[in-house]
Amino acid sequence: xxxxxxxxxxxxxxxxxxxxxxxxxxxxxxxxxxxxxxxxxxxxxxxxxxxxxxxxxxxxxxxxxxxxxxxxxxxxxxxxxxxxxxxxxxxxxxxxxxxxxxxxxxxxxxxxxxxxxxxxxxxxxxxxxxxxxxxxxxxxxxxxxxxxxxxxxxxxxxxxxxxxxxxxxxxxxxxxxxxxxxxxxxxxxxxxxxxxxxxxxxxxxxxxxxxxxxxxxxxxxxxxxxxxxxxxxxxxxxxxxxxxxxx
Amino acid sequence: xxxxxxxxxxxxxxxxxxxxxxxxxxxxxxxxxxxxxxxxxxxxxxxxxxxxxxxxxxxxxxxxxxxxxxxxxxxxxxxxxxxxxxxxxxxxxxxxxxxxxxxxxxxxxxxxxxxx
Numbered sequence: 001x002x003x004x005x006x007x008x009x010x011x012x013x014x015x016x017x018x019x020x021x022x023x024x025x026x027x028x029x030x031x032x033x034x035x036x037x038x039x040x041x042x043x044x045x046x047x048x049x050x051x052x053x054x055x056x057x058x059x060x061x062x063x064x065x066x067x068x069x070x071x072x073x074x075x076x077x078x079x080x081x082x083x084x085x086x087x088x089x090x091x092x093x094x095x096x097x098x099x100x101x102x103x104x105x106x107x108x109x110x111x112x113x114x115x116x117x118x119x120x121x122x123x124x125x126x127x128x129x130x131x132x133x134x135x136x137x138x139x140x141x142x143x144x145x146x147x148x149x150x151x152x153x154x155x156x157x158x159x160x161x162x163x164x165x166x167x168x169x170x171x172x173x174x175x176x177x178x179x180x181x182x183x184x185x186x187x188x189x190x191x192x193x194x195x196x197x198x199x200x201x202x203x204x205x206x207x208x209x210x211x212x213x214x215x216x217x218x219x220x221x222x223x224x225x226x227x228x229x230x231x232x233x234x235x236x237x238x239x240x241x242x243x244x245x246x247x
Numbered sequence: 248x249x250x251x252x253x254x255x256x257x258x259x260x261x262x263x264x265x266x267x268x269x270x271x272x273x274x275x276x277x278x279x280x281x282x283x284x285x286x287x288x289x290x291x292x293x294x295x296x297x298x299x300x301x302x303x304x305x306x307x308x309x310x311x312x313x314x315x316x317x318x319x320x321x322x323x324x325x326x327x328x329x330x331x332x333x334x335x336x337x338x339x340x341x342x343x344x345x346x347x348x349x350x351x352x353x354x355x356x357x358x359x360x361x362x363x
Contacts, residue, residue, distance in 0.1 A: 113281060123280035126271070141271045144281070145264070205336040211282045226285050233293060233333065 006073050010065060022062055025073065026055065032074055033058050036081050040089070050085055057084030105143035108133050110223040117212050117222060147223060148230070189236030197232040204229060250309040258300030263292045266305055270316075273307050277314065279359060287316065287357050290337040294318045294353045297325040312359055313339070319352030326351065 006028070012021035030051075037050035061077035069076075112132045116124035124132070130140035190198050200218065203209045204225075211229070215222045254269050256262035267288045274284030295303055299322040306317040326343045334341045340356035 123282035125278045125280055126275035126284070127278060129281060137275050138272075141268070141275055145268055145271055148264075148267075205333055208336060211285065222282060226282075226289075230289060233289070237293075237296065 003072060007067070010062070010067060010073060013062065014065065014067060022059070025062055026058055029058055029074060029077065030055065032077070033081055036078065037085060040085050045089065050088065053084050053088040054081045057081035060084070102143050102146045105133070105135065105139065106147035109140060109143055110147065110221055113223060114215070114221050117215075123210075123212055123222070148227065189239050192235050192239035193232050197228050197235070200225060200228050201232045201236070252307045252309075253304065255302050255304045258295070258298035258303040260296075263295050266295065267292060269305075270307065273309065273314075277309055277359060279314075283357065283359075286337045287314065287355075290334050290355050290357075291316050291318060293333060293337075294321065294325065294355065297321040297353075299350075314357045314359060316355045316357070317352055318355070319346050320348070320350035321353060323351065325353050 006025065009021040009025050012018040013025070033054040034051055037047055037054045040050050041047045057080045058077055061080040062073070064080075065073060065076055109129055112129055113124060116128060116132060120128075126137050126140050126144070129144075130137045133140070135143075190201060193201060196218075200214055203214045203217065204211070209217070211222050211225045215225045218225070252269065252273050254266060256265055270288050270291060271284055274281075274287060279287070291305065294316075295305075295318060298318070299320055303321075304317075304319060306315075308315040308317070321343075331341060331343075334353075334355065338355040339358045340354075342354045342356075344352055344354060346352045
């Protein structure tokens with residue numbers, strides 16, 4: 001798109017608040033985002049996720065663009081898009097070295113676990129998972145255990161740094177949480193958690209929902225629920241131990 | 248008939264992964280749903296943190312309708328009600344009992360069905 005046309009859209013959005021103009025700019029610059037995302041493809045994250053993360057960087061760049069600076073939007077946007085993609089990798093890293101083959105198998109198993117859960121109406125067994133992805137049970141166990149070395153991006157992290165983190169649907173769980181005695185040890189442990197982790201802990205331990213039910217409710221994979229429960233219990237334990245030491 | 252798998256590891260954080268791997272193998276052998284295996288591991292590793300060492304033993308007994316995980320020796324924190332609350336949500340039955348040498352052991356019972 002010619003620079004003049006881009007500039008007109010930027011003026012329409014930044015000075016007159018025309019959101020359609022911003023959407024048009026995003027649409028026009030998506031090939032740039034795809035091109036940058038492709039540079040990071042094959043490193044264990046789905047390319048489409050990288051494109052989406054890059055698009056968030058593009059929107060941030062448009063929002064922060066200063067018309068008087070006189071640079072091209074595409075030039076200005078590249079560092080923000082790349083920064084967002086890199087941050088995505090930084091926040092989604094493997095805690096220990098895991099061979100690529102196991103990482104890929106782990107991701108296939110994670111997807112299959114959700115698919116089979118929906119199909120069977122229960123969590124699949126290791127044998128069912130292994131057969132579905134065409135590996136033997138030992139390989140499946142290796143990959144499933146390796147996946148625990150993966151640190152998921154915090155679900156509470158806002159997409160826009162200027163926006164507070166909000167979790168839709170939290171209010172009901174908050175009521176259950178609020179019912180816990182103020183100052184109780186369980187509540188002190190829950191206080192140490194981020195909002196979304198607290199919601200998952202409350203659903204699992206106070207409401208008695210299964211991991212599959214929580215995954216469906218929150219809209220994330222069972223594997224992710226499992227990882228967040230582990231991380232939350234570690235955090236809660238740390239807080240309880242601190243309380244014991246200071247008591 | 249009861250099949251028993253026993254493992255003894257140093258009571259240190261780096262060894263919980265070894266116990267989890269053994270439990271995953273046992274769960275697969277028993278054809279447990281994967282989220283059941285996951286919670287069995289989660290509960291067991293939570294108990295392992297109360298081990299008073301230098302070593303901690305995990306005895307997994309597979310019965311026709313349930314799996315018992317006996318872990319010990321443990322410190323007094325194992326009987327803490329707040330910690331029990333988490334374990335109660337994961338296991339079908341949680342018992343803290345004295346060991347033969349005056350120490351404390353936890354026994355977690357998991358039904359061989361789906362996750363609770």
